[in-house]
Amino acid sequence: MNDPTPPPPPSVPAAEAARAAARDDATGTAQPAYDPAIDPDDTGVPQAAPGADLAATGRGFLRSLFDVSFSTFITRRLASAFYVVGLVAIGIAFIVYFVGGLVSGIGALWWNPGAGISLIVATLIVVPIAAFLAVVVLRFIIEAVVALIAIAENTQQTAENTERG
Template sequence: MSDAQTPTPPPVPEQPAADAAAQAQAAPATTPTGGQAGVDDTGVPRLLGEFDEIGKGFLSALFDITFTQFITRRLASVFYLVGLVAIGIGFIATFFSGIISGIGSLSWNVGGGIALIISTLIVVPVLAFLAIVVLRFVIEAGVALVAIAENTERTAQNTQRATTPPR
């Protein structure tokens, strides 16, 4: 093969990632947003600043008709707590209703009453557990989707900044 067809190797980093991480932790630099930039153990810069402002401007984000600000992360724990309370209330109501119905059925159908009590003791807790798992999956999916959107927006802004020629 000629030299023109030989691929060039990728550039070697100036320093190992562990050294970059130690150096960044020793003297953290500031980002344009005012937060501190760090470097994780892979050597990739990590931006801080926006996460510090999660509780600020909630009402302005709530009434943002352009949907440029997300409130899903701020409300995820509230939705999870409300969902857990609702599942708990449903569990208690269904559990005691099943037990009381089973006891009431014992007077006219002993086998049916015992079956209802045993099935209530097994099925209701399993369904409550599955409801909690599904609730957690749904909320995590929503939060992950918002995180992807925020990271995509940040990447687009950084790409725009990098491709825009200086004046």
């Protein structure tokens, strides 16, 4: 069952294979190694090359936006914008419910002091907690969507590399 003979050694030393893998097949020039310190979104998916034409990037975005085959993803590009819009919406809702609860509580003090105090205290406790939880849920949802898109992009890149190899 267990064969005691080890597998044969590779035909190319590991250091030489690593150097060969770091070179571009077409040009033979060395490619920079992946550096997580300069990865803007920490997903490992390469971003646009340094010095890339920004106008071409914009055209790529519009082309991606109207791509009916969904072969390119725009979600990662828009995630921060969605997050900011969500934070603004949560902030506005917080202010509306907080001020509304306080005004209602103060108004209720005239006809039922116990209900007015309860409403003010509930507003001071519940509205900030609800706003905080809304921010956490928003962040979780956006991170989950971005992670799914990153997985899809990595899977697509792996499939393309597998087909070439």
